Amino acid sequence: MLTINDLVYRLGDRLLFDHAGVFLPGRSRAGFVGRNGAGKTTLFRLISREIAPESGAISLPARTRLGRVEQEAPGGPTALIEFVLAADAERAELLARAEAAHDPHDIAEIQTRLADIDAHSAPARAAAILHGLGFDAAAQRRPLSEFSGGWRMRVALAAVLFSQPDLLLLDEPTNYLDLEGTLWLVDYLSRYPASVIVISHDRDLLDDVATHILHLERGRLTLYKGDYSSFEKQRREAQLLAAKGAKKQEEQRKHLLAFVDRFRAKATKARQAQSRLKLLAKMEPVAAIVDDSILPIHLPSPDKPLSPPIIALERVAVGYGDHVVLSRLSLSISNDDRIGLLGANGNGKSTFAKLLAGRLAPCAGEMVRAPKLEAGFFAQHQIDELNESETPYAVFARLMPGAVEARIRARAAQTGFSGARADTPIANLSGGEKARLLLGVAAFNAPHLLILDEPTNHLDIDSRAALIEAINDYEGAVILVSHDRYLLEACADRLWLVDDGTVRAFDGDMDDYARLVLSKSRDEEPKGAPAVAQERPKQEAPKRRDAAQTRRKLAAAEERVEKFTQLLARVDEALAEPDAFARNPQEAVRLASQREELAQALAAAEEQWLELAAEVEA
Numbered sequence: 001m002l003t004i005n006d007l008v009y010r011l012g013d014r015l016l017f018d019h020a021g022v023f024l025p026g027r028s029r030a031g032f033v034g035r036n037g038a039g040k041t042t043l044f045r046l047i048s049r050e051i052a053p054e055s056g057a058i059s060l061p062a063r064t065r066l067g068r069v070e071q072e073a074p075g076g077p078t079a080l081i082e083f084v085l086a087a088d089a090e091r092a093e094l095l096a097r098a099e100a101a102h103d104p105h106d107i108a109e110i111q112t113r114l115a116d117i118d119a120h121s122a123p124a125r126a127a128a129i130l131h132g133l134g135f136d137a138a139a140q141r142r143p144l145s146e147f148s149g150g151w152r153m154r155v156a157l158a159a160v161l162f163s164q165p166d167l168l169l170l171d172e173p174t175n176y177l178d179l180e181g182t183l184w185l186v187d188y189l190s191r192y193p194a195s196v197i198v199i200s201h202d203r204d205l206l207d208d209v210a211t212h213i214l215h216l217e218r219g220r221l222t223l224y225k226g227d228y229s230s231f232e233k234q235r236r237e238a239q240l241l242a243a244k245g246a247k248k249q250e251e252q253r254k255h256l257l258a259f260v261d262r263f264r265a266k267a268t269k270a271r272q273a274q275s276r277l278k279l280l281a282k283m284e285p286v287a288a289i290v291d292d293s294i295l296p297i298h299l300p301s302p303d304k305p306l307s308p309p310i311i312a313l314e315r316v317a318v319g320y321g322d323h324v325v326l327s328r329l330s331l332s333i334s335n336d337d338r339i340g341l342l343g344a345n346g347n348g349k350s351t352f353a354k355l356l357a358g359r360l361a362p363c364a365g366e367m368v369r370a371p372k373l374e375a376g377f378f379a380q381h382q383i384d385e386l387n388e389s390e391t392p393y394a395v396f397a398r399l400m401p402g403a404v405e406a407r408i409r410a411r412a413a414q415t416g417f418s419g420a421r422a423d424t425p426i427a428n429l430s431g432g433e434k435a436r437l438l439l440g441v442a443a444f445n446a447p448h449l450l451i452l453d454e455p456t457n458h459l460d461i462d463s464r465a466a467l468i469e470a471i472n473d474y475e476g477a478v479i480l481v482s483h484d485r486y487l488l489e490a491c492a493d494r495l496w497l498v499d500d501g502t503v504r505a506f507d508g509d510m511d512d513y514a515r516l517v518l519s520k521s522r523d524e525e526p527k528g529a530p531a532v533a534q535e536r537p538k539q540e541a542p543k544r545r546d547a548a549q550t551r552r553k554l555a556a557a558e559e560r561v562e563k564f565t566q567l568l569a570r571v572d573e574a575l576a577e578p579d580a581f582a583r584n585p586q587e588a589v590r591l592a593s594q595r596e597e598l599a600q601a602l603a604a605a606e607e608q609w610l611e612l613a614a615e616v617e618a
Helices: 040-047 080-085 089-100 104-116 119-132 149-163 179-189 203-209 228-263 270-282 349-357 380-385 392-399 405-415 419-423 431-442 461-473 485-491 510-523 541-575 585-617
Strands: 002-011 014-024 029-033 055-059 066-068 167-171 195-199 212-217 220-225 311-320 323-329 338-342 364-369 375-379 449-453 477-481 494-499 502-505
Touching: 002 040, 014 040, 014 055, 014 212, 014 220, 029 040, 029 203, 029 228, 040 167, 040 195, 066 149, 080 119, 080 149, 089 104, 089 119, 104 119, 119 149, 119 179, 149 167, 149 179, 179 203, 179 485, 179 510, 195 203, 203 228, 203 485, 212 228, 220 228, 311 349, 323 349, 323 364, 323 502, 338 349, 338 485, 349 375, 349 449, 349 477, 375 380, 375 431, 380 431, 392 405, 392 419, 392 431, 405 419, 405 431, 431 449, 431 461, 461 485, 477 485, 485 510, 494 510, 541 585
Parallel strands: 029 195, 029 212, 066 167, 167 195, 338 477, 338 494, 375 449, 449 477
Antiparallel strands: 002 014, 002 055, 212 220, 311 323, 311 364, 494 502
16 A cells, blocks of 8 residues: 655754655554654655655555645634535535536436445534544534634544545544543544554554554664554564674674684684684674663652541532532542543543642532642643743752752753753753653652643653653552553552543443443434444454454464474475485384374464454454
């Protein structure tokens, strides 16, 4: 489907693609991974022909329709549903022609084509997609201008999904979604009928959706078969092999050099020494695969734990002015709780977080906070509120009045800004670095309660792993709001659901919540949605995980089939020699017996492969 040959592209003095090449087969769903700033978004721009490569070629089959979400949020007076419907340019053109057509042959041709593209079910399909991304029927009729930028980006995503391009390019599509929208999108993409390349740092999305992983590292592209977990395993194995190869070659070089140094001056050995020097010169170095270092994230724990509960709520209500957002809140938080907040955007998760952080006062009921309770608060919107002319050093200097420069720089380095990075203007920091800075500020006073509202949006997969480790090492209480299911599963011990104007304990795990969200989404889809949307297979989260395990078993079965086939070929080759039995009868008998065993093993491996392939296909 997509072929990249010898691609070279520079951004300023940085070489992003160094003679990169890859072939992505048709109807594959590829997760595109690599460090922040490696060039993933740039490759999307190259594929979309927005920019041209320095050299090399990117080719797609003729008439391939590309779909990509624009970086700028749409706006204007157009209703959401009309904006999404307009994304299908062919349908819009045919409908306009149908209105103006008078010739019976033209009318018949237009109507036939409208039927071919299923144009008449388009409104139901568009409504189903918008509903899955969080827009009810009333919201779908409202103009774009009434929504915030994040919600309008959801509409842009809905429009691209509705157009059903042959190659769908998605760049961090979950950044503007809540957990519920993310679960719906994962379910939708796992059934997408064409090719998808998705840039994402969400491990669960990559495991549930991807059939391939496209990895960008040091300017080169490598395609791995399987989901992200399979990619990680293959990469670790490659690292071990490369490290062993580099070590073995180094030992060989030392051995050759020792011979040369010992015998170079001896006339009888001079020729052998020269031949070894030539061998050394021709020896291509084997480079060990080494991951770029990931700076740890440090969340200092409180010096003294407080007596539980640190917060107790009894019939509390909270809101803004006369508008009550949440009520009937009767909950308590202990000093070592790990609580994940669930619920759709707009249900009041951020309002509840502000209440716990002390940024909102209750308007009814009783809220008791432990004396000397210190709360740290991280919210996604704070990144946009940073003073971009400041530096990380200046931020920590303001938090440490009177401290000597060495102490301030030590604290900045602990957060990930050592040396010159501490003096870099915030405007020049990446999104991930800004998130690290704000995490350092939120946890600066070693709080007893840490509230993290979407902390992973700008972090890559390795940095997310560092955050998980930091949260699990932190000894205070944590409240987590995140669309990253992997983060919630790894860190949260309890789940609270923010819904129906209140907060209550959720009796279940993330798999149960995923089933609840998807079943509710299907039950509430607009009437008239197409059959493909109404008759979705019951792909529950555990079953998707079982499917991923089955694919891994299938890959292992393929390896066994290949191994037994090669061994059988070697035995057949030995037995095919004219004098095999005459030269060594016992060895020939042993080989014949071994061939029978290998043939049986191959047949069993092939049968297992067929069964697993059928399961994966199903």
